[in-house]
Amino acid sequence: MAQPTVPGVVHKGDLILVYKPKKAHMLLVKSAPNHTDNANAIPNAASITVQKVNWHIPGSPGFWTLSGPKVYYIDKAEKVVEDEELHNSNFIYSWYCLYKDHSTDLEEDNLEEFLKTMVSANADANDDSSDVSLIVNPHGRDVIKHYFKGSCPNCGTLGWFCPGCGGVSVRFPDIFGSCATDQSCPVCLGYEFALEDKRRIRELHSPEMSLSLHKDGQRLLGMCKAQIAKMKTDTLALVEERYRLIHARKIEMGLKLEDQDKLIQDWKDSHL
Numbered sequence: 001m002a003q004p005t006v007p008g009v010v011h012k013g014d015l016i017l018v019y020k021p022k023k024a025h026m027l028l029v030k031s032a033p034n035h036t037d038n039a040n041a042i043p044n045a046a047s048i049t050v051q052k053v054n055w056h057i058p059g060s061p062g063f064w065t066l067s068g069p070k071v072y073y074i075d076k077a078e079k080v081v082e083d084e085e086l087h088n089s090n091f092i093y094s095w096y097c098l099y100k101d102h103s104t105d106l107e108e109d110n111l112e113e114f115l116k117t118m119v120s121a122n123a124d125a126n127d128d129s130s131d132v133s134l135i136v137n138p139h140g141r142d143v144i145k146h147y148f149k150g151s152c153p154n155c156g157t158l159g160w161f162c163p164g165c166g167g168v169s170v171r172f173p174d175i176f177g178s179c180a181t182d183q184s185c186p187v188c189l190g191y192e193f194a195l196e197d198k199r200r201i202r203e204l205h206s207p208e209m210s211l212s213l214h215k216d217g218q219r220l221l222g223m224c225k226a227q228i229a230k231m232k233t234d235t236l237a238l239v240e241e242r243y244r245l246i247h248a249r250k251i252e253m254g255l256k257l258e259d260q261d262k263l264i265q266d267w268k269d270s271h272l
Contacts, residue, residue, distance in 0.1 A: 004115060004134050006043050015064060015073055016050060016111070017138040018118060019146040020131060025118075026064050026147065028053045028073055030108060045112035052106040056097050057153060057187055058171050062104035066153075068190020069140045069252065076104070098153045098171075098187075141254040144188055152188035157256045159246065161185050163198070177201075189249050200242050207235040211271040232272055239267050 009032075010016065016027040027050040033043050053073060056063030062076040118132045135142050144152060155161040163172075164179035172186050175194050181201060186194035211232065214220055220228060243260050250257055 004132050006045050006048065006111070006134070007136060008042065010043060010048060010136050013073070014137050015053075015071060017071075017135045017142060017146060018115065019133055019135075020118065023118070024147040025114075026053050026055065026143075027051065027111070027114065028064070045115060046110050048111040049108065050111050050114060051108040054101050054103060054106070055099055055153075056102070057099065058097070060097070063102075066140055066143055066187055068186075068188065068193055068249065070190065071138055071140055071143050140188070140190075141252065145254055152185060152255075154187040155185040159185055159189060159250055159255055159258075174198075184246060184249075188253055188255060189246070193245075193249055197242070197246070200238065204235065204238055204242070207231055208271055211235060215271060236264075236268070236272070240264060 010029050012029055012031055014029040014032075016029065018025050018027060030049040030051055032048045053062075053064050055065060056074075057065055059065035059067075059072075059074050061074050064071065064073045115132060115134070133146075135146075138146075144150065151157055152159075160182040162168075162179050163175050163177040163181055163183040169176040172191075172194075175183060175186055175191075175198055177183060177198060183201065184194045184197035189197075210220055210223075214228060223231070243263050247257065247260055
């Protein structure tokens with residue numbers, strides 16, 4: 001079974017996703033040759049020192065984390081808070097982390113030896129189909145597909161989650177909110193994307209409440225028919241834009257898609 005080659009130049013601090021059908025590892029490049037004289041040079045895997053690193057959600061020093069398209073390692077030297085606050089913060093973050101293994105001192109080796117180990121493991125298992133592949137600085141969709149096997153560790157395959165349950169106030173404090181809300185997932189869709197989605201949800205809250213009351217036959221004090229009609233049009237446009245953005249991000253991330261037309265029709269049935 002052939003051992004994969006490094007697809008291009010790598011640098012200290014890069015992440016390398018190494019995977020086969022049933023197993024994947026994330027490697028942090030600890031050192032690599034300097035190719036400033038030849039940017040197109042393909043490095044020898046034996047000259048690249050890597051270390052296995054675990055993931056941590058929420059992000060924490062010494063681990064890699066996922067935020068939509070972004071996959072990045074947080075250096076151990078980075079501190080969010082100081083001294084006792086740092087200790088307490090790390091304890092709480094570990095308690096609410098979506099992954100149980102918080103080891104940071106994992107094995108370190110050259111990339112060639114690490115790849116040999118994975119290839120030989122395939123041979124020992126008599127799995128001729130289990131080719132080993134690698135991606136330098138992977139996109140989030142690569143991580144979802146190959147590392148997490150198509151299922152987000154936070155929301156599964158939904159793309160959204162309840163922002164009021166399961167330790168969200170600690171894990172994602174900026175996104176913490178009310179239950180019964182289809183809040184975009186900060187892991188597979190991205191933290192910044194989820195924050196923007198929360199803003200859109202808040203923007204929709206008041207007009208949606210008013211439209212629901214109007215649909216139930218209640219009068220909207222101070223509003224004429226023309227104003228109500230405009231509110232319907234404007235709110236529907238916001239809903240359509242929200243679903244369009246979510247749909248586009250799911251396509252980018254290789255996630256399961258929902259029927260936009262059905263989502264919008266369901267919203268209309270509830271509010272118009």
